[in-house]
Amino acid sequence: MLVKSGTPIVLLGYHFYYNNLLTKLSLFEPYITVLKTPQRDSPSTEFEATDSQAIGLKCLVGKTGNKRFLFRYTLNQRKQSIGLGRFGDINVSDARKLAQKYRMALNEGINPKVDRNCPTRLTIDEFFQQHYLPSIKKRKKSWRDDVYRYDTHIAPKFGSMLFQDLRTIDVQQVHLKMTDTINKYGNLYAPATANQVLMIFKSMTKYAIDLGVIDKNICKPVKLFRLNNARTRFLTTFEIKRLLKACREYSNKTIAAHIAILALTGLRCGEAFNIKVKDIDIKKRVIFIPMTKNGGSRVVYITDMMLSFIANVPLKPDNPYLFAGRVKGQPLRSTRKTFFKLLKRAQVNSDGICQHSLRHSVASNLASENVSLRIIQEQLSHRSIISTQRYTKVNTESMRQTSETLSNMFS
DSSP states (O other): OOOOTTOEEEETTEEEESSSOOOEEOOOHHHHHHOOOOOTTOSOSEEEEEESSSTTEEEEEETTSOEEEEEEEEETTEEEEEEEEEBTTBOHHHHHHHHHHHHHHHHTTOOGGGSTTSGGGOBHHHHIIIIIHHHHHHHOTTHHHHHHHIIIIIHHHHTTSBGGGOOHHHHHHHHHHHTTSBOTTSSBOOHHHHHHHHHHHHHHHHHHHHTTSOSSOTTTTOOOOOOOOOOOOOOOHHHHHHHHHHHHHOSOHHHHHHHHHHHHHOOOHHHHHTOBGGGEETTTTEEEEOOOTTSOOEEEEOOHHHHHHHTTSOOOTTOOBSSBOSSTTOBOOOOHHHHHHHHHHTTOOOTTOOTHHHHHHHHHHHHHTTOOHHHHHHHHTOSSHHHHHHHOOOOHHHHHHHHHHHHHHTO
16 A cells, blocks of 8 residues: 555554654554555655554564564653664564653663663673574574674674673774784785775664664774775686695695685675585486575586596485585585685685685686676576676676777777
């Protein structure tokens, strides 16, 4: 149903106004599920629904569709609020109980924010372990990467600090100094890595606001580094051949096969790690990828060369994954260290190269062979062909031939 801003809507006997103006309604899960996001041209960043049962309980809907509960109150003529959690992580019944608990504290002259039972005195490490980590485990496949970055870059310096004491300048200094810091491989951290750490700060801060641990988004002023997403360094077909030779000769056939599959398919690292034995159909020569970064599934076709690597992978009876890790029932976590070791053995210059460069190399080498962008897009499972164009830089010889062709046209 289309309605204009400010038009009243009747929902099972309760009136509320779509967009900014709103009267009270009894909040139930079905109501919250269908609440619309604010229009993009709306001056309001969030649409607010007020519960008629628990005084001060609100449900806010952001422009991205995120829904969160909030308890608003006034104390000493000052308006204040406490985040109760995201819809999905907390239900209406629990949100009401919290709101009623805080209302009772107010009636006794106690500010809920400084109540000992309110989690405003959490350290950053306590918040990460008790609240943030359980949340991202439910919604992020790459949560282990966040744990590694938190343990490496955030916890050592800020883990014991109260979250409410964290300042904008603290976050900014971590972000800026990372690009001047040497990593364990002897290289400076890339701006993209610094951005990933900053995004953990930003995500934790937003969640802490939702839960009422802090009031202000201190990370908002800190801007991500602008990245040049156009890829310029990729492995040539000659370099890929030498890398594959090094993979064949490497003793750990599981790790070697993982790296080889990346080079031969353009799969993302995580997609390859999560291949299960049951997803491989040798008879039909296909690998089924049930979930990609874009949220869909796809099929990768097995060549004889790919099969020669897959056939040498030792399978574990208690592990469903093709590339089984040391932990029972889990896949490999990383092959990055071995990747650089094999590049060295293959006498391939690793400057400007990372494992994701194998995906880039697949696209660039296919483009050099005049494979259409549309086919390359399908091979890489890109939702948009614009993403594919970032990877398909033609090689020097192709550019030289193009220049010769232009000159010959006018000679």
